[in-house]
Amino acid sequence: MLSAPYLVFVLLVFAYPLVFAFYMSFHDYFFAAPGAVVDRPFVGLANFQEVLSDPAIIRSFGNVGIFLLINVPLTVVLSLVLATALNKVVHARTFLRVAFYVPYVTASVAVVGVWIFLFSGNGLVNQILGPLAPDPAWLINEQWAMPTIAIFVTWKGMGFFILLYLAALQNVSEELYEAAATDGAGKIRMFFSITVPGVRPATVLVLLLATVTGANLFTEPYLLTGGGGPNGASSSPVLLMYQRGIEQGAPDIAAAIGVILVIGVLILAFIQRKLAGGDES
Amino acid sequence: MSTVARSRTRKVDGLSRGQNILRYVVLFAGALVFLFPFYYMVIGSLQTEPDSTVAGAFPNPANITGENYAAINSRIDLLQGLANSGIFAGGVILCTVVFGVLVGYALAQLQWRGRGITFALVLLVQVVPFQLLMIPLYVMIARDYGLADNYLGMILPFAINSTAVLIFRQYFLQVPRALFDAARIDGAGELKILWSIALPLVRPALLTVVLLTFIGPWNEFLWPFLITKEASLQPLAVSLANYLTNVAATAANPFGAILAGACVLAAPAVVLFILFQRHFVSSDIGSGVKG
Numbered sequence A: 001m002l003s004a005p006y007l008v009f010v011l012l013v014f015a016y017p018l019v020f021a022f023y024m025s026f027h028d029y030f031f032a033a034p035g036a037v038v039d040r041p042f043v044g045l046a047n048f049q050e051v052l053s054d055p056a057i058i059r060s061f062g063n064v065g066i067f068l069l070i071n072v073p074l075t076v077v078l079s080l081v082l083a084t085a086l087n088k089v090v091h092a093r094t095f096l097r098v099a100f101y102v103p104y105v106t107a108s109v110a111v112v113g114v115w116i117f118l119f120s121g122n123g124l125v126n127q128i129l130g131p132l133a134p135d136p137a138w139l140i141n142e143q144w145a146m147p148t149i150a151i152f153v154t155w156k157g158m159g160f161f162i163l164l165y166l167a168a169l170q171n172v173s174e175e176l177y178e179a180a181a182t183d184g185a186g187k188i189r190m191f192f193s194i195t196v197p198g199v200r201p202a203t204v205l206v207l208l209l210a211t212v213t214g215a216n217l218f219t220e221p222y223l224l225t226g227g228g229g230p231n232g233a234s235s236s237p238v239l240l241m242y243q244r245g246i247e248q249g250a251p252d253i254a255a256a257i258g259v260i261l262v263i264g265v266l267i268l269a270f271i272q273r274k275l276a277g278g279d280e281s
Numbered sequence B: 001m002s003t004v005a006r007s008r009t010r011k012v013d014g015l016s017r018g019q020n021i022l023r024y025v026v027l028f029a030g031a032l033v034f035l036f037p038f039y040y041m042v043i044g045s046l047q048t049e050p051d052s053t054v055a056g057a058f059p060n061p062a063n064i065t066g067e068n069y070a071a072i073n074s075r076i077d078l079l080q081g082l083a084n085s086g087i088f089a090g091g092v093i094l095c096t097v098v099f100g101v102l103v104g105y106a107l108a109q110l111q112w113r114g115r116g117i118t119f120a121l122v123l124l125v126q127v128v129p130f131q132l133l134m135i136p137l138y139v140m141i142a143r144d145y146g147l148a149d150n151y152l153g154m155i156l157p158f159a160i161n162s163t164a165v166l167i168f169r170q171y172f173l174q175v176p177r178a179l180f181d182a183a184r185i186d187g188a189g190e191l192k193i194l195w196s197i198a199l200p201l202v203r204p205a206l207l208t209v210v211l212l213t214f215i216g217p218w219n220e221f222l223w224p225f226l227i228t229k230e231a232s233l234q235p236l237a238v239s240l241a242n243y244l245t246n247v248a249a250t251a252a253n254p255f256g257a258i259l260a261g262a263c264v265l266a267a268p269a270v271v272l273f274i275l276f277q278r279h280f281v282s283s284d285i286g287s288g289v290k291g
Helices: A004-025 A046-052 A055-087 A093-105 A108-118 A124-132 A145-169 A174-182 A187-198 A200-215 A219-223 A237-247 A251-280 B002-009 B017-045 B067-075 B078-109 B115-127 B130-144 B151-158 B162-173 B177-185 B190-201 B203-219 B222-227 B236-250 B254-275 B282-290
Strands: none
Touching (some): A004 B078, A004 B130, A055 A187, A055 B017, A108 A219, A108 B254, A145 A187, A174 A187, A219 A237, A219 B236, A237 B130, A237 B222, B017 B254, B078 B151, B078 B162, B078 B203, B190 B203
């Protein structure tokens, strides 16, 4: 009874569009004037065929692959190390917590402005690097555009993952550390033998969320690299969904990209779960 | 000699002094990396001429101006943008809290048919990425319902926030059922129980949910960007992004103006977060995400 309004909303803005997305991807769907009765024939896998034979779209999936290879390990390692360091801190705890979470609570659009400034041709980062600076600069360099975006997203989202790890660390038994200390284990040994296995459920979650975030990449390539440039080196599937679906009026193609993207994420999540959970031996 | 030896071996919660110092070095180096872009944002927004040399990272009294704020305000109406962001975020928070309390309570404390399915749905909403729904939602909301350039159209897709449901459910699970049974015996209706017994008990969760929910729509770019073409209705994140991609080249000091706008957009979220950071408790959020 109390849930009825919620369920109506779920049907309206979740279940129906979900079904609609699959429907679109299997039909020749196009925008028509409201109320106009048009024929949108079933086309089977034609949309998927078009998606999979389009080099620009294939490239965008490859870009997400590059993104994930950089972002996911960095996120997992750095947020676990920082959370472990932060866990038992006595001094300046509030300051440190705030410092780490602030990028997470700030709008991407706001911090993107600073990053463009920092990483531009004669920006501060290049000024400090001097002759080591890449040419052309980071965001307009085909090789560096995607890694720079990956680092931006790692920096931006890390606060949330530190928060998750901090929660997980509260569940690691203090006695294990004491027992290990009695046995003469060093700090580093303890980190790998107790902390890392102890927070494994959180790691599975962090892996999943970081992967989903990566697959959903839109704002950063749209703004940081001016719409996936240079030459599509930093385009993402969601960016192409926007360009194909709404700018170019092919929502069926966009829906097919979306379906492929979600299947990809599900496969990755499954593999990660196997790997992160199958370490037990 | 002996005091030196003792201080060297003294343990600060299991760590030697050297390790403890190393920990603070790592943490403060991390904090510097996390905070520096924000510092640079403020400095950059106050510079008359953009100065990207290393010296430009330090405040220079000769190069300070408030003009960038005036410049950005003349291009995009900052107040209107803030108001739109506020309406968008407020609407989402209202829906999220109402649904979260109702469904969280029903899932945690009531026995009813369809409870299992509802819980599964809540988790499913959490898992399916918004991007898959983006195109159909755009077709439905902008084309079929004609809600483009409308606050309702902006708010609707974000009204069902699973995280809030899960956090409230977690809180209600901790409340002994006997408390509610007693009220029921006294003849109180479910809504009355919810309002006068359950709600006061979860007040701490309420603040956490409001803060967490606020960040989402306040910072959201993609959806309001798709659905609002009319400048006077755009949340600040959207109008600033449009400025960034379109007209920045025409301003005298585009970076200064962009950074000034960025400061205005970032400030409310950062200030709210710093004020209420105690309520950003890891355990609550953990339960919300894990279900």
